[in-house]
Amino acid sequence: MNTKHTAIAIGIALAFCGNASAADDGKSRRVEDLEARIAKLEEQLRAVTSMAQQATTAAQQASDVAKQADTTATAAKVATDTQAPLTKAAGETASSFEFHGYARSGTVSGGDMYTVKGVGPYFTPAGPLGGAVGRLGVETDTYVEAKMIKNFRTDDGSTGSFNFMVADGTNSNNDWTAGENGVNVRWVFGELSKLASFKGTALENATLWAGKRFDKKNYDIHFFDSDVIFLAGTGAGVYDVEVTPDWKSSFSVYGRDFVNDDDDSVKSYIVTTNNFIGNWQVMLNGIRAKQNENADSGRATTGYHGLLGYNAPTFYGVASGFSKTGILFGRGLGAEVKRVGAVGNLQDDAQAVRVFTMGVTDLAKDWKIAPALMAETSKDRFNKGDEYKWVSANLRLNNAINKNFAMQYEATYQYMDLDSTFDTGKGGFYKLTVAPTFKLDTSAGFFARPELRLFGSWMGWDKDLNGFSYDGTANNGTFGNTTFKGSSKWLFGAQMEVWF
Numbered sequence: 080m081n082t083k084h085t086a087i088a089i090g091i092a093l094a095f096c097g098n099a100s101a102a103d104d105g106k107s108r109r110v111e112d113l114e115a116r117i118a119k120l121e122e123q124l125r126a127v128t129s130m131a132q133q134a135t136t137a138a139q140q141a142s143d144v145a146k147q148a149d150t151t152a153t154a155a156k157v158a159t160d161t162q163a164p165l166t167k168a169a170g171e172t173a174s175s176f177e178f179h180g181y182a183r184s185g186t187v188s189g190g191d192m193y194t195v196k197g198v199g200p201y202f203t204p205a206g207p208l209g210g211a212v213g214r215l216g217v218e219t220d221t222y223v224e225a226k227m228i229k230n231f232r233t234d235d236g237s238t239g240s241f242n243f244m245v246a247d248g249t250n251s252n253n254d255w256t257a258g259e260n261g262v263n264v265r266w267v268f269g270e271l272s273k274l275a276s277f278k279g280t281a282l283e284n285a286t287l288w289a290g291k292r293f294d295k296k297n298y299d300i301h302f303f304d305s306d307v308i309f310l311a312g313t314g315a316g317v318y319d320v321e322v323t324p325d326w327k328s329s330f331s332v333y334g335r336d337f338v339n340d341d342d343d344s345v346k347s348y349i350v351t352t353n354n355f356i357g358n359w360q361v362m363l364n365g366i367r368a369k370q371n372e373n374a375d376s377g378r379a380t381t382g383y384h385g386l387l388g389y390n391a392p393t394f395y396g397v398a399s400g401f402s403k404t405g406i407l408f409g410r411g412l413g414a415e416v417k418r419v420g421a422v423g424n425l426q427d428d429a430q431a432v433r434v435f436t437m438g439v440t441d442l443a444k445d446w447k448i449a450p451a452l453m454a455e456t457s458k459d460r461f462n463k464g465d466e467y468k469w470v471s472a473n474l475r476l477n478n479a480i481n482k483n484f485a486m487q488y489e490a491t492y493q494y495m496d497l498d499s500t501f502d503t504g505k506g507g508f509y510k511l512t513v514a515p516t517f518k519l520d521t522s523a524g525f526f527a528r529p530e531l532r533l534f535g536s537w538m539g540w541d542k543d544l545n546g547f548s549y550d551g552t553a554n555n556g557t558f559g560n561t562t563f564k565g566s567s568k569w570l571f572g573a574q575m576e577v578w579f
Contacts, residue, residue, distance in 0.1 A: 219250060297309075385409070506540065
């Protein structure tokens with residue numbers, strides 16, 4: 080408070096006090112008391128003034144913070160508006176890609192601790208004819224497939240895809256196999272589906288395709304590592320034409336080279352129709368290889384092939400699970416009933432019939448059972464008078480011990496009666512395998528992968544099968560496509576298998 084304010088305050092105080100004498104002690108005390116009150120009032124006024132100044136400063140600071148917040152919010156909105164389209168585009172691009180694969184890899188030794196190579200489901204004398212045995216505990220190779228898919232979609236609901244697959248296979252145990260393996264592009268094709276122009280027609284839900292691929296409308300018998308039909312090549316076609324609500328048909332044309340011929344000019348062309356009517360499958364194939372007219376006398380230039388199958392949603396109608404059963408037949412170039420159009424040295428009169436069946440069901444709590452059977456008879460296949468018969472029966476059992484461990488057992492029997500122009504062989508092959516198996520979750524099902532397995536396999540065969548040859552080439556008395564001699568063999572090893 081300044082001097083002027085103080086004088087006014089004293090004047091007011093004196094006016095209240097009257098004209099009493101300055102010598103009066105009472106009055107003197109009142110003056111002193113008044114002065115003290117005035118001093119206290121001045122102190123309070125100073126405190127109020129300081130608080131007012133602090134409030135003004137705080138208000139200014141709050142205003143500055145609010146302005147900064149507005150600036151930050153504006154910048155954040157600009158950044159969000161800028162990034163949102165990029166984030167959405169990146170998410171859509173990422174979701175349009177798919178990656179799938181299959182792989183197996185293992186090592187196998189004999190009872191003598193020597194590494195075994197080249198063994199697999201097709202190593203018996205019937206193997207070149209497609210006569211596979213149970214695969215558990217006999218696979219020695221490393222094989223991998225990597226499948227990549229880019230999907231497209233338009234605003235009207237039309238979809239498309241680009242499909243690409245590479246594969247590699249080797250029997251080497253080395254870490255670097257660039258000079259030994261067979262890296263291969265197995266797929267490169269495109270598909271278009273649900274095209275708006277087809278709406279309201281039988282093609283509304285159909286898929287058009289062109290390129291190099293495997294035919295997708297078939298299946299395999301996993302336990303034999305055998306496709307029921309392996310139709311592959313480069314061509315074009317249409318899948319899932321709706322003839323009726325319960326009948327879908329596919330039509331394709333494939334071209335391919337023969338697997339057993341080094342002449343690049345030799346090709347076969349396959350025209351196929353594959354029909355699914357309820358649970359039934361009817362497939363018909365016509366094959367033409369005009370170039371065979373210039374090849375060895377007697378080679379087929381045409382052929383036909385068919386499949387009649389039934390895919391049951393139960394285990395042969397007696398239990399839950401599934402089962403698949405069918406019969407294949409072929410003549411001329413169609414006498415190779417699995418690899419359609421792939422084998423070119425078949426005779427005009429060659430003919431073959433194959434039957435198959437497989438299924439999976441629960442045998443008991445924590446036990447699953449999977450029987451499988453294939454059998455074939457063929458004649459005049461590679462030479463006039465050839466006659467081959469074989470039958471393979473396999474039984475796989477799976478016992479889940481706990482969430483991550485199971486015991487697998489497999490028993491295989493194959494009978495062969497092989498009569499070629501150059502040699503004959505008759506007898507049986509037997510295999511028993513025990514495979515302790517580790518999984519992520521045994522309750523996920525029979526075909527859940529990945530799996531890590533240890534295994535021991537005992538194999539036995541009739542000695543009469545040793546040294547059998549299709550073309551008269553001596554093989555020093557060994558068994559099938561191996562170096563095994565005698566009549567039995569032990570195999571021990573470990574393997575991983577995965578698909579997704």
